[in-house]
Amino acid sequence: MATLVEPRLPRGMRDMLPQKMLQRRYVIGVVERVFERFGFEPLQTPVLELQQTLLGKYGPDAEKLIYDARHREGKEDLALRYDLSVPLSRVVAMNPELVKPFKRYQIAPVWRAERPQKGRYREFYQCDADIVGTSSMLADAEIVAMIFTILSELGFREFVTKLNNRKVLTALGEYSGVAPALLPNLYRAIDKLEKIGQDGVREEMQRAEISAETIAKIFELIALPVDDLNAWREKFRVYPRGVEGINELEQLTAFARDMGVQAERLQIDLTMVRGLEYYTGPIFETVVTEPKIGSLTGGGRYDGLIGLFSKNSLPATGTSFGIERIIDVMDELNMYPPDLGKTVVDVFVSVFDAERRAASLAVAMELRAANINTEVWYDLDALGKQLKYASARGIPLVIIVGPDEAAANIVTLRDLSTGEQQQIARGELVERIREKLEHA
RNA sequence: GUGGCUGUGGUGGAAGGGUACCACGUCUCACUGUGGAUGAGAAGGUUGAGGGUUCGAGACCCUUCAGCCACCCCA
Structure with a gap:
């Protein structure tokens, strides 16, 4: 018999549950859109870098906080990245053909073995935007x-x-x-x-x-x-x-x-x-x-960092957003837009009974095909239980396909926030739900 | 890395050293074509972990881990 392992997180690290992810996604989305509006393009780099890439760049105090990430039997000396600027410099040095000025953004986790505190974690996301290849103060501005x-x-x-x-x-x-x-x-x-x-x-x-x-x-x-x-x-x-x-x-x-x-x-x-x-x-x-x-x-x-990786040094400037701190503050002050829902699911399709299950599944698949986020119920349970679930999940709309609806070739659409219910012809299903979602 | 505070079922709290309680949540049932209500019931902790003192510890001591606060540093 296997012994239970106590589920624990490493120090200073955390899970982001779905509810939290919706908020993070909102914040990151805003940041990303503005980055792109200013002409920055996305870049992704490995979370691991060679130690030699990272060492000697941040100063002795910071360097102590770099995570060692060597493979047990590996031959490369690897480390978890400490920030996103040094990897960027490495990328620019390795890809001299990149058109300058090179503007990129990167939103990704970095690791620092600091003592954690609120708003300070050992794994945290940085949102960086940098401009490489110009010394103009206009770039900084x-x-x-x-x-x-x-x-x-x-x-x-x-x-x-x-x-x-x-x-x-x-x-x-x-x-x-x-x-x-x-x-x-x-x-x-x-x-x-x-x-x-x-x-x-x-x-x-x-x-x-x-x-x-x-x-x-x-x-x-x-x-x-x-x-x-x-x-x-x-x-x-x-x-x-x-x-x-x-x-x-x-x-x-x-x-x-x-x-x-x-x-x-x-x-x-x-x-x-x-x-x-x-x-x-x-x-x-x-x-x-x-x-x-x-x-x-x-x-x-x-201006000197890229020169550490290449004979052709290039000037660079940029910033990093403390997105974790931003999210913490926004949580505390409830700064999220009111329409930021509790779930990504728009519609819950209930299953009335075994005879009607196929009809419900057809409805669900039709909605999904129309790009509407939809869930179905898996068991044959009372409607009340299914509604309770949808309500607890914060799903705004519920569809009911019972014998009456099947006979009339309609479905019932219930708005859980208002309690209002309406009958919708099967043919107008997608259209009517779209309307409903837009007004919400 | 240094110092301080804290650590009880999923969450929040309670238990003057004598063998863990409350609320919320969760699950089940009832209400059976409709939710967030109500009623009944259930599961879930050996009190972060390890050691010690004691006849006996959640409560005292030590170690350790984690969170929080300050410093350091930083996002």
């Missing part, structure tokens, strides 16, 4: 405009995209004279400004052994008004990368405005840092402020 379109269409009202530039951060380090080895610490500290305030950041820097003099210089910079880009340019006069970064930001926001993005939705934040090591230019992060739920997207320009 288009990404930002697209983020806004998607969030608006999902029903979010208040959000703001924070913009910064890696070049500015680099210049900030140069200007203040931080030892290169301490740069990551510096960035980490700065990034917390909003959260822990100036004093907190100062303490953090002191702990990171950044000299008092350096700290003073950094605060001198941070204190500059963010909207006065000229002041920044002035400070960075002898640090051309910094000026370049500022210019890029200026251009990016100008382009975004040309695409109808409201000025107050863009916030240049020279203290915003994104962790991934491969970013080289503008970086962005969209924060939803009402309701206050924090960062829902993150992205930026990574």
Whole structure:
């Protein structure tokens, strides 16, 4: 006798039951449609990559979270993908014939062995859209405009995209004279400004052994008004990368405005840092402020990444939507459209008795042939039981084919939401049900 | 990865150390050509797992796993 195995899920992973899948499909559908409206095309890549493809791309902290995926007896060193940008870069490097600029989107699971929490899972979907092969700030701006379109269409009202530039951060380090080895610490500290305030950041820097003099210089910079880009340019006069970064930001926001993005939705934040090591230019992060739920997207320009896979380096920029967080929030606030049903099934065809079963099956198959999602009942049970089932499933329409109907060559159509019933001639079956579904 | 909190049948909750209870849900039956109602009944847990203390543990201790929160990091 086999011993029972306790059914359990691996840490940080979850099943998506049908009800949940309907919601996910809705969100993903919105995102997909907008991606395509902006000219992005789908791409799929294997969930496994060679370890060498992934290693050395994300920085040491992130790298620890990569799942090893070697086959017991296999010879290849494999890993579960950690994000979608690195696989994209690999694809672009392997397929030089792709017409540039290459715009693709990918909505697929990635794996990170982090400690799970609400809205943070070890297996989660990323929704990425990237543009490869242009250095134009218009590409970055288009990404930002697209983020806004998607969030608006999902029903979010208040959000703001924070913009910064890696070049500015680099210049900030140069200007203040931080030892290169301490740069990551510096960035980490700065990034917390909003959260822990100036004093907190100062303490953090002191702990990171950044000299008092350096700290003073950094605060001198941070204190500059963010909207006065000229002041920044002035400070960075002898640090051309910094000026370049500022210019890029200026251009990016100008382009975004040309695409109808409201000025107050863009916030240049020279203290915003994104962790991934491969970013080289503008970086962005969209924060939803009402309701206050924090960062829902993150992205930026990574002009060097493809060059790690190919002699022909190509500039690239893109964003990733935190779709899991979006779904969690939409669940909490019930932001799904009211017509998002409980089931995909439109019609339930009841079976009256053995004599009438063939008639019911014929009706069901006719509806299915007409592309109407239809279920039939399998056993010979009382009508009441069948209706109870349809009702519990949330199926909107029920068809009854009993002796009376068979004799008159009609069927009875019951609308479970209203309780209304009507007789329909067999010949008009599909047509009438279509009408009914459209009005629902 | 670090720290804290939590862990009881499918779900939500209850049980002052003495051998698990309630609600909802599920299933069956009745109401028998029509559901979400009602009535009757049933199944389902050894209290996340493992060990210990005790005459005796869901309750105390240890270990472990998981979830949640904070940190880290990030989507």
